[in-house]
Amino acid sequence: xxxxxxxxxxxxxxxxxxxxxxxxxxxxxxxxxxxxxxxxxxxxxxxxxxxxxxxxxxxxxxxxxxxxxxxxxxxxxxxxxxxxxxxxxxxxxxxxxxxxxxxxxxxxxxxxxxxxxxxxxxxxxxxxxxxxxxxxxxxxxxxxxxxxxxxxxxxxxxxxxxxxxxxxxxxxxxxxxxxxxxxxxxxxxxxxxxxxxxxxxxxxxxxxxxxxxxxxxxxxxxxxxxxxxxxxxxxxxxxxxxxxxxxxxxxxxxxxxxxxxxxxxxxxxxxxxxxxxxxxxxxxxxx
Numbered sequence: 001x002x003x004x005x006x007x008x009x010x011x012x013x014x015x016x017x018x019x020x021x022x023x024x025x026x027x028x029x030x031x032x033x034x035x036x037x038x039x040x041x042x043x044x045x046x047x048x049x050x051x052x053x054x055x056x057x058x059x060x061x062x063x064x065x066x067x068x069x070x071x072x073x074x075x076x077x078x079x080x081x082x083x084x085x086x087x088x089x090x091x092x093x094x095x096x097x098x099x100x101x102x103x104x105x106x107x108x109x110x111x112x113x114x115x116x117x118x119x120x121x122x123x124x125x126x127x128x129x130x131x132x133x134x135x136x137x138x139x140x141x142x143x144x145x146x147x148x149x150x151x152x153x154x155x156x157x158x159x160x161x162x163x164x165x166x167x168x169x170x171x172x173x174x175x176x177x178x179x180x181x182x183x184x185x186x187x188x189x190x191x192x193x194x195x196x197x198x199x200x201x202x203x204x205x206x207x208x209x210x211x212x213x214x215x216x217x218x219x220x221x222x223x224x225x226x227x228x229x230x231x232x233x234x235x236x237x238x239x240x241x242x243x244x245x246x247x248x249x250x251x252x253x254x255x256x257x258x259x260x261x262x263x264x265x266x267x268x269x270x271x272x273x274x275x276x277x278x279x280x281x282x283x284x285x286x287x
Contacts, residue, residue, distance in 0.1 A: 007245030
């Protein structure tokens with residue numbers, strides 16, 4: 001029910017809706033809690049942590065979600081606990097302007113998780129919003145083994161290989177700029193696709209109009225292509241989520257429209273936990 005509620009919330013930008021739907025997937029109907037780590041939630045949403053926190057703040061300001069900070073049992077911070085306001089159906093059109101307080105009195109955290117979200121009155125535990133729970137800190141990136149220089153060089157060369165070959169210049173400078181972009185959090189494959197998109201776009205240009213690779217990377221001309229890729233993924237995911245929610249409603253209502261649902265779509269609905277096997281059977285369908 002939390003997933004269906006999230007999918008039916010209207011007016012959100014695609015990326016914010018993806019965050020809401022993925023958060024709803026972690027909702028425990030017995031406890032009413034959602035406790036994913038930031039890394040897990042960001043991975044499920046296919047976005048960076050900074051982007052995740054920005055959209056989470058939007059959801060708080062709309063009154064749809066409240067974050068509660070938790071302790072780790074040793075006096076430090078643990079991962080946040082999320083509370084979904086399933087009775088709220090207002091969209092961002094009623095979002096407050098000029099402040100972070102939402103319709104439920106929610107005070108949103110900043111993107112680093114520095115402030116504790118509060119409701120008017122007491123927290124669900126009757127405390128100050130801090131509960132002991134040993135978990136991964138929401139605001140700390142997990143430690144990763146640094147890639148070897150050989151692997152980094154191979155990735156740099158693969159990205160550079162997608163550039164128009166007769167306009168490649170200053171390979172060392174190009175690789176340094178590529179490495180810098182990857183360290184900033186740009187996925188190597190996204191960067192390679194951005195380079196390939198420029199190569200395809202400039203295929204009909206005269207050579208004098210195709211930028212030299214060292215200038216192209218130094219001026220970060222790949223950024224617009226990477227952002228377009230992210231927008232396209234977010235839109236596609238949001239459209240799929242809306243479509244699945246509509247199909248789930250048909251099945252829940254045992255609508256005559258169920259006859260148009262394919263076996264592949266049923267498998268997708270079951271995988272996303274929007275419907276149960278019992279509901280599938282009750283609607284006269286087979287998985």
